[in-house]
Amino acid sequence: MSDRPTEPEGTAAEDLAVQDHAVEDPAAAEPETPWRRLHRDGLKSTALYMAGVMVGAGTPAAIALASGTSWPIALAWVLPGAALVIGAVVAFEAVRLRTTRYRVTATRVEMHTGLFFKRRRSLARERIRSVDLAANPLERVFGLTKVKVGTGETGSGSGSTTEQTLTLDSVHRTEADRLRQELLRRGAVASEVDTEGRLATWEPGWLKYAPLSFLTPMLAGIAVGAVFQVADWFGRGGLPVEITADLVEAHGPWTVLGVGLAALLLLGAIASLVLQGEAWWNHRLDREPGGTLRVRRGLMIARSLSLEEERIRGIEIVEPLGVRTAGAGRLDVVAIGLKTDQEGSDLSTLVPAAPLDKTLAAAEAVIGPLETGLAPHPRTALHRRLRWAGATILIAAGLATGAHLLWSMPALLSAAVVLAAVSTSAFAVWTAFDSYASLGHASGPRYLVSRRGSTRRATVHLDRSGIIGWRIQQSVFQRRMGLMTLDATTAAGKGHYAVIDADEHEILDFADDTVPDLLRPFLIREPVGDSAE
Known part of the structure; x- marks a missing residue:
């Protein structure tokens, strides 16, 4: 179990005051603290x-x-x-x-804005858990930064959920850094040990992993759409098709198909290199005094996120298929208040795609030694995946056959349809075996570990003290195979992390051992004497 102090993780709507009227208590206004304006640039x-x-x-x-x-x-x-x-x-x-004012008092961060409709926002300083700095190229020219202060909690108002954050747009760079240090000073003062140090530093060689992501073919498809859009602007929407038809007639369908795919993948790879370089250039992961992690990165748009380690409930090592084949992976943090519902979002990423040994070293620097011995899952989990692969093969074969029976297709299109069906079937079978090999779970002294996935293999190390509940799921097919999915619910990250397709008897004991007494009242065990009889 964790030996660090914890605090309630529930929603506290009173920590964010959003009011449309003047502050009535003069003492609460703290007039001795001056109000500041945003920068006029x-x-x-x-x-x-x-x-x-x-x-x-x-x-x-x-x-x-x-x-x-x-x-x-x-x-x-x-x-x-x-x-x-x-x-x-x-x-x-x-x-x-002109109308926006802000100030930092001993107890709160306050902002007033609005001309006709006054809006006042206030955050309790003791609840602040992160300060995010970002600046686009124009803001950097004028020395400006956007400051986003967050408590890592959500509150509800007017029937909808609102995020407990306060954003100061157009603050001078010097003032922004002062605010960051002042607002996170509470943790530094409370700490007696200076643990400052560099945990990870970006290297230009890591760019080689960018073309291996799924972003490359997606960017290639966007490029094709852009060509048709530009042609349509000039009233020649069908021009790309006419050019392709002329090339096929002159050089043959297979040559055009091969060269075209290579050109598109090359274009997508270049675009992914540019995007990855812009986002992660000069990346640094530091631990600052007082137990604060700071991530700084960006070439054109400078970004800086400061995160209190008290919010961290674990880490996730993500290995997309292409990146995994190159022996690399990225490091994400599981923390209270960070939105990680959308895959591909880099808000929670501490280290981008990097050699796996460097990713694991950074993970150990953040949470300590990692649990590596994972328990395998039953063979019936493989059988379940092979059944899904068989269904995929039947669907692909049916679609390819139906397309040939319903339409008279040119040789190039016919070959492309057959190739797509065969490739899909082979990939489905390979994924079944690979996803089963990726399954595993363990419970260490401090963390629950769960690994799953093939095209996106993810290994989560979730703090056992941060688990607030269990969600047990078992479909009809799982019940027939003796399998069960166990979801650990938490107030951090995605909100739940699953151990999928585990043995239905072993996984319940695993949950009871991981968080004692949480699931035990709902378990029914046979007495030892009855089983002996």
């Missing part, structure tokens, strides 16, 4: 940003209008509209900067 950044947006949005519209009339008439329609939009946004931003 935020107006310049907004104006330049909107000018860029209008150029990007107005150019296609101008091209489309010019194709039917003339350039002077097209510009006469587009330019006034763009100027009107820019002026409206800049005016709104000027009012926001």
Whole structure:
């Protein structure tokens, strides 16, 4: 069990006050603490940003209008509209900067904003768990940063769930860093040991893992769609198809198919390299005094996230298929208040795709020694996956056969359909064996460990003290095979982490041993004397 102090993880709506009226208690206002304004250079950044947006949005519209009339008439329609939009946004931003005030008192962080409708937000400093800094290229030019202060909790208001955060947009870089240090100073003062140190540093060689992600084919597909969109702007939406048909007639279908796929994958790989480099360039993972983890990264957009280790309830080592074949993986944190519902979100990532030994070393630096001896799952779990693979093969074969019976397809399209069916079937069988080999679970002195997945293998180390409940699921097919899925529920990360397709008898004892007394009242065990008879 964890020996660090814990605090209630429930929702506390009173920790975030969102009011539309003036503060009535003069003592609570703490007038001795001065109010601060946002930086006025935020107006310049907004104006330049909107000018860029209008150029990007107005150019296609101008091209489309010019194709039917003339350039002077097209510009006469587009330019006034763009100027009107820019002026409206800049005016709104000027009012926001003029009316927004914030201050940090001994007990709270407060912000007032609004001209006609006043809005006041307040966070208790003792509840603050993270300070997130971000700056886009324009903001960096003017030395500005966006500061997002979070408590790691959610509250409900007006029938909807609201996140307990406070965002200060357009704060000077120096002031933002001062706020970060001041708001997280509570943990540093309470700590008697200085544990500051570098836990991980990004290396340019890690970029080689970017093309191995599923982002590469997705970006290639986006590029194809962009070509058709640009052709449509000029009134030639069918031009890419005509060019492809001419190439097939001149060089043959297989040559065009092979070269085209290679070109698209190359384009997707380059795009993924650019995106990965921009997002993670100069990445650093540090432990600061007082038990705070800080992640800094970004080439064009500078990002910085400070996270109190008291919020951390474990880590997750994620190995997507392509990255795993290269012996790499990334490190995610399981922490209270971080949104990790969407896969692919990098908000919770501590270390991007890196050699697995470096990822494991960073994980051990964050939570301590990792549990490596995982218990295997029953062979019936493999049989279940093979049945799903068999169903996939039947569906792929049926679709390919039906397509050939219903339509008369060219040789190239026919070969592509057959190839897709065969590839899908082979991949389904391989995935069945690989996903079974990935299954495993264990309960260490401090963490529950669960591993699952094939195309996205994930190993979670979940703090046993952070488990607040169990959710047991068993489908009809699982019941016939003696299998069961156990979900550990927690207030951190995704909210639940599963041990899937485990032995239905062994997994219940596993849950009882992991968190004693939580599941025991619901377990029924035969007395030893009855079993002996």
